[in-house]
Amino acid sequence: MVQPKASILVVEDDPAISGGLCDVLVFNGYAAHAVADGSKGCEAILSGQYDLVLLDVMLPGMDGFTICREVRRKRPAQPVVMLTAKGSEDDVVTGFSAGADDYVSKPFSLRELMVRVEAVLRRSGRPVGDEKIRFGGILFDGANLQASANDRVEPLTRREMDIMGYLFRHQDRIVSKGELLTEVWHYTDPGVETRTVDIHMLKLRKKLTALTGGHGLIRTVRGEGYRLETAR
Incomplete structure (x- = not known):
């Protein structure tokens, strides 16, 4: 049995976007899991073991920025890519301030999405580390x-x-x-x-x-x- 390249959690409340993301990730060899609620998503991130989290900004229960801050506080090494509204630079800045590793603006192309996902996952080590x-x-x-x-x-x-x-x-x-x-x-x-x-x-x-x-x-x-x- 072929093992997936990585395990990715998608926290997105739009079923069409969530389903599409999971389909693309699975097609590219990843194990994909989805959660539609912000509070449950935060719980899943902190209790599970995911190589990457794709995190929407606007979510029921708890917004993506709050989730990202909480994750950074408890799991500082967890890779997170934020999903933001197209052209919303304020969301991008806030996402980076909350500790996101990268962002993808909606609507996004599949090529752009996979470039961002693969770039974050490719980080096998930190260039600076504890130095x-x-x-x-x-x-x-x-x-x-x-x-x-x-x-x-x-x-x-x-x-x-x-x-x-x-x-x-x-x-x-x-x-x-x-x-x-x-x-x-x-x-x-x-x-x-x-x-x-x-x-x-x-x-x-x-x-x-x-x-x-x-x-x-x-x-x-x-x-x-x-x-x-x-x-x-």
Whole structure:
């Protein structure tokens, strides 16, 4: 008997979308399970063992953002991909703030969905892990997911820590958005349309600026990518 590549939980109250997602996932070799209620979905995530959770924002019982925050608090390593309304950037930002690993906007193409799913699942290890990094007067602590400087502490998401780790290891050059999507997000197609990198950079810069008192440390090189830059 062929074992499924991974077990995925779909938390979605629209039966057509939920059924379609499960069919696509099973067709691509995954074990798929579905829950239509937010409260039951949160319970299933915390009591079960899933390689990935596809989590809708608008759910009966408990909304997706609340679920994601609760999951991050109790199971910080659980991969979560949020399902958001098309064009709702506020949902995307809120989802990342809650700890989502990635997002897919409705309506989504099957290609886009599988790119996101496979990218998150491909993460066999963390590029930074428990390592500590010092840059620009800030200590980045991968074990505790936080950055600190001058007695001030800012929490980091795992993705933000991974970004800093990759930029730190390649601080001698410019790192393109496509490279980040390939090496940090593990997308097989870095040309997929997404503002994921932009939104993560914006949030990360705000945290770094708060710690340095005015310098975000990550410089955008127009048309090229990003580069670490110490405070002047």
